[in-house]
Amino acid sequence: MTTPGFILELREHIGHAPLWLMGVSAYIVDDSGLLLLEQRADTGKWALVSGIIEPGEQPADTVARETKEETGIDVIVTDLVAVKADDRVITYANGDRTQYLDHLFVAEIDPDGRSEPHVADDESLSVGWFDPDELPEPMTASSRERIAAARDFLRRRDDGDARAQFTFRGTAIHR
Template sequence: MARIEHFNNPNAPKPNSIVVAVTVFVQDGHGRVLLIQRTDNGLWALPGGAQDFGEYIAETAVRETREETGIEVKVTGIVGIYSDPRHVVEYSDGEVRQQFSICFRALYLSGYPRTSDESSSVVWVARDQLDQLPIHPSMRLRVDRGFERLPAPYIG
């Protein structure tokens, strides 16, 4: 299913859903962040996805990271909560989702990067290489905040 990200676009379609979702900021031993290239829009992003019924939200973060990247993680904190109503995601099935995502900080435990149906590429990326990748501004905010290691989570 294709998706279009609308950010600060006054002509964006009106949202018709809000889904609890997560993203995961995890670094390797060299300080690089784990990123995927999404199959639905080609943009680079932190691994993540929607919470399933019967699942704790931290379990969602672990499961989504494993499914999309092959990497096992342990949730250690929160980078931020992202709920900007000016950021909506339009899907080809007619859903228009207002963003609501909790970005977790996680510790790398094991595994090697591998692709999935949702990720055409999975790589560890150094901070100084981020500008070379197409990353949505909302996702870049999460990545930058993850690297900043602020004492309190971002709420916005």
């Protein structure tokens, strides 16, 4: 995974100490309801498109940027589903420790920029559209959890539930 420059600069000062980062993940669907996934180069597991928010960048803009960079697809962000702190501190092979605050969004394909997904950088081995009921393996546990949360949110939203409430790792979230 490519490490953003601002993180490399911070690491010069803090070494491997735990670093709190904000990230995004995106439940991206096409017109037929297929879900866009990428197979991560670092783990080989399938996952939602995700990335780290750059300083000064809006989280929804991060979704659009990361999706374009990783899959070549232009998206329109439609909903914020959840903001959730990951309870794990991740230790990378180089010793860096990080914990994430994830912003889970729903996005759809920009009709003005429609194209087929493709591996657009070195962060993915493969990208493609999948039936949300038939997910590829292996898949990250966090993506499975986020997919379930997004699908529950969309069901509630589409049913007209003004609260669009769901439980995400035991925390009630209200829209």
